[in-house]
Amino acid sequence: MSSAAPQTIETPLDARRLRGDFPILAREVRGRPLVYLDNAATTQKPARVIDALQHYYTHSNSNVHRGIHTLADEATQAYEATRDHVARFIGGVKREEVVFTRGTTEALNLVANHWMLHELGPEDKILLTEMEHHANLVPWLTVAKSTGAQLIYLPIDETYRLDMDKLTGLLDETVKIVAVSHMSNVLGTINPVSDIAQRAHEVGAQVVVDAAQSAPHLPLDVDALGADLVAFSAHKMLGPTGVGVLWGREELLGRMEPCQFGGEMIEWVTYEKATWADLPHKFEAGTPNIAGVAAFDAALDYLEEIGMEAIHEHEVEMITCALDRLRDLGGIRIFGPDTFEQRGSALSFEVEGIHPHDLSTFLDTRGVAVRAGHHCAQPLHRKMGVPASTRASFYLYNTTDDVDSLCSALQEAKEYFRI
Amino acid sequence: MSSAAPQTIETPLDARRLRGDFPILAREVRGRPLVYLDNAATTQKPARVIDALQHYYTHSNSNVHRGIHTLADEATQAYEATRDHVARFIGGVKREEVVFTRGTTEALNLVANHWMLHELGPEDKILLTEMEHHANLVPWLTVAKSTGAQLIYLPIDETYRLDMDKLTGLLDETVKIVAVSHMSNVLGTINPVSDIAQRAHEVGAQVVVDAAQSAPHLPLDVDALGADLVAFSAHKMLGPTGVGVLWGREELLGRMEPCQFGGEMIEWVTYEKATWADLPHKFEAGTPNIAGVAAFDAALDYLEEIGMEAIHEHEVEMITCALDRLRDLGGIRIFGPDTFEQRGSALSFEVEGIHPHDLSTFLDTRGVAVRAGHHCAQPLHRKMGVPASTRASFYLYNTTDDVDSLCSALQEAKEYFRI
Amino acid sequence: MNDQLDELYRDIIMDHYRTPRGKVAVEAPDVHNEGKNPSCGDEVEVNLKLSDGVVEKVGVECIGCAISTASGSILAELVEGRPIEDVKKIAEIVKALLTTDVDLPEDRDYGDLEALKGVKQFPVRIKCALLAWVTMIEGIEAYERGEKTDAVTTE
Amino acid sequence: MNDQLDELYRDIIMDHYRTPRGKVAVEAPDVHNEGKNPSCGDEVEVNLKLSDGVVEKVGVECIGCAISTASGSILAELVEGRPIEDVKKIAEIVKALLTTDVDLPEDRDYGDLEALKGVKQFPVRIKCALLAWVTMIEGIEAYERGEKTDAVTTE
Numbered sequence A, B: 001m002s003s004a005a006p007q008t009i010e011t012p013l014d015a016r017r018l019r020g021d022f023p024i025l026a027r028e029v030r031g032r033p034l035v036y037l038d039n040a041a042t043t044q045k046p047a048r049v050i051d052a053l054q055h056y057y058t059h060s061n062s063n064v065h066r067g068i069h070t071l072a073d074e075a076t077q078a079y080e081a082t083r084d085h086v087a088r089f090i091g092g093v094k095r096e097e098v099v100f101t102r103g104t105t106e107a108l109n110l111v112a113n114h115w116m117l118h119e120l121g122p123e124d125k126i127l128l129t130e131m132e133h134h135a136n137l138v139p140w141l142t143v144a145k146s147t148g149a150q151l152i153y154l155p156i157d158e159t160y161r162l163d164m165d166k167l168t169g170l171l172d173e174t175v176k177i178v179a180v181s182h183m184s185n186v187l188g189t190i191n192p193v194s195d196i197a198q199r200a201h202e203v204g205a206q207v208v209v210d211a212a213q214s215a216p217h218l219p220l221d222v223d224a225l226g227a228d229l230v231a232f233s234a235h236k237m238l239g240p241t242g243v244g245v246l247w248g249r250e251e252l253l254g255r256m257e258p259c260q261f262g263g264e265m266i267e268w269v270t271y272e273k274a275t276w277a278d279l280p281h282k283f284e285a286g287t288p289n290i291a292g293v294a295a296f297d298a299a300l301d302y303l304e305e306i307g308m309e310a311i312h313e314h315e316v317e318m319i320t321c322a323l324d325r326l327r328d329l330g331g332i333r334i335f336g337p338d339t340f341e342q343r344g345s346a347l348s349f350e351v352e353g354i355h356p357h358d359l360s361t362f363l364d365t366r367g368v369a370v371r372a373g374h375h376c377a378q379p380l381h382r383k384m385g386v387p388a389s390t391r392a393s394f395y396l397y398n399t400t401d402d403v404d405s406l407c408s409a410l411q412e413a414k415e416y417f418r419i
Numbered sequence C, D: 001m002n003d004q005l006d007e008l009y010r011d012i013i014m015d016h017y018r019t020p021r022g023k024v025a026v027e028a029p030d031v032h033n034e035g036k037n038p039s040c041g042d043e044v045e046v047n048l049k050l051s052d053g054v055v056e057k058v059g060v061e062c063i064g065c066a067i068s069t070a071s072g073s074i075l076a077e078l079v080e081g082r083p084i085e086d087v088k089k090i091a092e093i094v095k096a097l098l099t100t101d102v103d104l105p106e107d108r109d110y111g112d113l114e115a116l117k118g119v120k121q122f123p124v125r126i127k128c129a130l131l132a133w134v135t136m137i138e139g140i141e142a143y144e145r146g147e148k149t150d151a152v153t154t155e
């Protein structure tokens, strides 16, 4: 049951060897070996993470915080150890600033619904970008609707990057919140968040960063980034489903109202009133996803052993190769920067004449798992001029063989649909 | 890795045999075999549930709903199959009425914060009972504060049951919500919810039932109960942490505002506005705890094979035995009904002269895991006249041997502390 | 693997996809409805002109994949000229064909409907094949209740 | 197992628990603070009367377990008559004793503090032993800032 002892892996990472750590990669799909290229949606889990779940349930399962017995203590230690680990992983922040949520979506909603709802008015503006995921868009639409605040958007240019020249015209003292994704889940664009944050702070705005796509793929130092609040999901970085993180500066989290009420998050309750516990517990009402949080620790270990720099370098290699090969194929339109600079490994494209659904179904029969649709970014797709696109997204266990499989399946698809 | 084929188990259930299905029960604590009596906090998991998690991550892990490829389909099927299963388990309701949450706390908060907040005013009343868990109390305190609605409490009598005679005086047309726990996590009392619901409906109130302690221990038919909204947690019924259920009548859920905004829950989004998806998706924004929900299916299977009637009968046997033995010990005050009628297996008590923390630490050195504290029911404890109590709570894998271990450890404690 | 694919993308389907029937404007339609598949972005608009309980004219406008477009096109071909009660029965038959194990009844000719059978091998695509039909049915029901229609979704 | 238990519940601890010192009212205290341990219901009230920077009188009122009560009682005994700066140092030493591997320094007599060492074997009980000390320290800090105190929690 126990996984192999941690190995130190040399940079550049050896994806072929790492694959062995991921049991699911050995499976077949419709009679073909699985080629998993849907990593921006969710990633696969190394045996170590799966074992950690099993270990938790076979050794320490108990409710946290409230118990004096040994199991309760072990469960609490496991849960809180991950909080310490996350605090280190994102650049060495205070453990009290790390709040566990279900995922990025819950974290961003917490920020929007339970903080900005109380601090914004009709004279205020919220600045987003045109490439936001619904999770960093719809909560703000709702906040804008109930507070009367105005939403404004930093546009993207024809290279699928933020048009930074436009920032000056948009940023002034009326902007209270700048909410921006660190890396686009559709375009792969890595945004210059620290620039944006600096300029936002100059006008007194707070900076909320959707790091769902960057935390898994880039070294993340929330302080260096200049962020005030950051959200990401464990399941997109080798961890279990149902676990996410909201990091926020202590002072800001302190001002936010709790979003749920129940056990753990209260200090004192009578039949007439209640007072809230300290950070981070005031945001963690009820029994959390204890096993998931405990196992997330193993995912962070794994990422750290490989090194986030090495992971990013590997992905740059993948994306460079994929961009070249797709260009060679012809008849393919790429949505996103067409070079590897400031670019992650989410790669959306259109094969002229084949609808993304039909393409995705075809690729599936070749064992190749990609995503087809709007990837929870409908407005961006309207801007791109298509209702849907196909997205391949790579991670540390993908190899250039996977790029080959993708490209030859695309070639076959073109022939099959007689394009 | 795979668990044994399901066996049909005769009533009464054979707890000694079932223990073999729960790997953690084989462990030792401080050199003694674990005697796990903290089931009201969370329950242990059968190998089958742990295997289901592992199976999910080694075979079908993918994001749900949005994908066309085989893995995405398998993950979606697994996730949605549990929804169907829950719908059957609680009496055969519509699958659209089953919403997955993180747990009871999130489910009850959803009801209080996202529904009643918009429907209550200063002339309205919310009726709770004096025995509510913080999860079914603090959200209502908050709603009362922001709407001006008044909280009123159905008291408990000296037998630790609801004083039903008082109900008539409290219920009138100004009461809009009756929120009541089906079974108390402190007293073990099973409340006459269907009576209450009938009378609540007569005055036009809606009935919210906290079934966190009943769903694991009693047959549950939400319709027969007369409930309008029901909440419970998977982790208290052999399932994984981080999964809960809100069931609600379609008409009511339809009226509730979504509580989080992001992927999955939207129908259509532009940069200016969004429309919500249909039930149940409008309440399930973002990537859910897919693995947890998928594995919850295995827990429901297990419970159904044993039979909820058989589980309740077994617990009646346990509690009858425990009540007898504790009485014989002497010097013990029991908080809760002292007979097995309309009573579940959560058993709180005080050993005169020993503080619950000290007692719990002592029991832990004997391998006996109980809970000490206020069990997230501070106001109830004030009513009981103690700041804290000790709670033993039984489940299907506990035997009379466990009752023996508890009682002899209590006897030892009395000697150790020279009471 | 191409066997299952070929079942899905039969020549008939690809023909309907490339030259969809019913791509016409219907003036002052009696039944009008729009449907969306939010998770993938498919959209369809169905318009029916009735006369004495019979579908006189059909307009189907699809933005979507081969399957949803072909299914809408087959709908247009099959529905025109039929009594509305009959149209509802056919829609039921399409649902059954796509979501259960039953085959098409042999009572009469169902045009190219048979060609949609291959979708069953690809469960995630069933909603594509259903979109136009569900949209039409909800439009008819709203018409019968005398209501305007909301947008429909298949998910 | 009784070895570890005996280390926790030494006779000294049980004696402090049964007859806690400092259970006195302090009139017009300079330092006043209340602490709670929300997860288990422990409560403590600490009052200090100062005179020329020296603790003249100590009042400690505990509702809690043997460990938190004994710890409060040891505090009362140890703190009375000491300069406030000294009291702060002792509180730091108690924290270190309970949460790290260091022992009591040998520079002087720490009364019954030594008896709290056994708590380390039972990590979940450390917050019980700390409650009175944290409450006192936050009370002193508030006093020094010239503020009224909020309730304190150990968790």
Ligand SMILES: Cc1ncc(COP(=O)(O)O)c(C=O)c1O
Residues within 6 Å of the ligand: A262, A263, A285, A286, A287, A288, B040, B041, B102, B103, B104, B105, B106, B133, B135, B136, B181, B183, B184, B185, B210, B212, B213, B233, B376
């Ligand atoms: C009666 C009752 N209600 C609500 C809850 C809260 O459940 P959860 O912590 O799983 O959200 C519990 C368990 O702690 C409970 O016993």
Ligand SMILES: Cc1ncc(COP(=O)(O)O)c(C=O)c1O
Residues within 6 Å of the ligand: A040, A041, A102, A103, A104, A105, A106, A133, A135, A136, A181, A183, A184, A185, A210, A212, A213, A233, A376, B262, B263, B285, B286, B287, B288
């Ligand atoms: C950029 C971005 N933001 C937010 C999310 C939402 O994350 P989750 O579904 O884990 O809440 C995602 C993933 O779907 C994403 O890619």
